[in-house]
Amino acid sequence: MSAVPISWYLILSAILFSLGVAGFLFRKNIITVFMSIELMLNAVNLSFVAFSYKLKQVDGHIFTFFVMVVAAAEAAVGLAIILTVFKNRRTLEIDEVDSMKN
Amino acid sequence: MDLILFLVFAAIAVGCGVNLVVQRHPISSALSLIGVMGSLAVLYLLLGAEFIAAAQLIVYAGAIMVLFLFVIMLLNAGVERGVDKSRLARWLGLPLLALFLGMVSFLVRRFYPDKVSVAFGGFTGGGPADVGRKLFTEYLLPFEAASVLILIAILGAVVLARKEID
Numbered sequence: 001m002s003a004v005p006i007s008w009y010l011i012l013s014a015i016l017f018s019l020g021v022a023g024f025l026f027r028k029n030i031i032t033v034f035m036s037i038e039l040m041l042n043a044v045n046l047s048f049v050a051f052s053y054k055l056k057q058v059d060g061h062i063f064t065f066f067v068m069v070v071a072a073a074e075a076a077v078g079l080a081i082i083l084t085v086f087k088n089r090r091t092l093e094i095d096e097v098d099s100m101k102n
Numbered sequence: 103m104d105l106i107l108f109l110v111f112a113a114i115a116v117g118c119g120v121n122l123v124v125q126r127h128p129i130s131s132a133l134s135l136i137g138v139m140g141s142l143a144v145l146y147l148l149l150g151a152e153f154i155a156a157a158q159l160i161v162y163a164g165a166i167m168v169l170f171l172f173v174i175m176l177l178n179a180g181v182e183r184g185v186d187k188s189r190l191a192r193w194l195g196l197p198l199l200a201l202f203l204g205m206v207s208f209l210v211r212r213f214y215p216d217k218v219s220v221a222f223g224g225f226t227g228g229g230p231a232d233v234g235r236k237l238f239t240e241y242l243l244p245f246e247a248a249s250v251l252i253l254i255a256i257l258g259a260v261v262l263a264r265k266e267i268d
Contacts, residue, residue: 002221003104003105003219004105004148004219004220005217005220006214006219006220007213007214007215007216007218008112010210010214011203011206011211012112012115012116014203014206014207014210015119015203016119016138018199018202018203019119019123020119022123023122023131025195026191026195028182028183029128029182031131031132031173031179032128032131034170035122035128035131035135035170036122038135038166042138042142042162045142045154045158046145049145049151050149050220052149052225053149053150053151053225054214056227058228058232058233058236059236061153061154061228061233061236062241064151065153065154065157065233065237066244068157068158068162069248069252070248070251071162071166072161072252072255073251073252073254073255075166075169076169076255076256076258076259077255077258077259077262079169079173079259080258080260080262080263081262082173083173083176083262083263084262092177092179092182093183
């Protein structure tokens with residue numbers, strides 16, 4: 001009776017993903033944009049684990065594990081790129097990093 | 103009990119997620135993201151994913167977010183300037199987001215009616231032994247590829263963050 005419908009987990013995942021998209025689109029700080037991407041990855045992980053529960057298989061956990069691995073690699077490289085951009089331009093605003101625009 | 107835990111930690115996750123988007127200071131956003139990750143770890147435990155919950159806390163909330171906080175403090179990132187989103191985005195963004203979420207909720211509830219439910223202990227195949235057995239037999243090749251990916255990422259980070267690049 002105290003069980004939670006699995007659709008609630010999936011809806012929570014959709015809400016978190018939408019928040020990540022909103023942050024990605026609206027924020028101007030390059031680090032915050034990057035953190036929004038991490039939020040989206042986390043939301044997808046939640047639905048992977050929820051589907052894994054539904055199907056009673058452990059494969060979803062493996063996928064979540066690989067998403068974590070890729071996120072770690074992405075964070076390392078991305079933050080190094082942010083460091084380099086800041087060193088060259090002294091700014092973190094994405095609107096001011098526009099040398100490929102013209 | 104399951105329901106209470108789910109509601110409490112889902113509320114924390116959504117609240118911290120909203121806080122991540124609306125806060126102006128990157129440090130506040132990073133701390134909110136840590137809150138989201140911590141509450142997601144509890145939800146993973148409720149779903150029977152013990153190994154993933156531990157990995158979430160150690161890898162995500164521990165390692166990756168410390169890296170983020172370290173970079174934010176290293177660059178001394180301050181409050182970001184006023185967000186100059188267009189008027190169209192301001193008036194259309196939130197209603198469209200609500201519409202999207204409503205449609206997704208409708209579809210999900212159509213596919214998975216309320217009787218398909220999650221109870222703690224309903225799936226016990228998510229411990230480290232089960233995950234490891236699957237990982238090192240069926241998913242061995244992706245595992246090795248992931249190790250090569252991490253190696254390349256380390257090399258790339260070292261090359262990018264060198265002092266000489268100006």
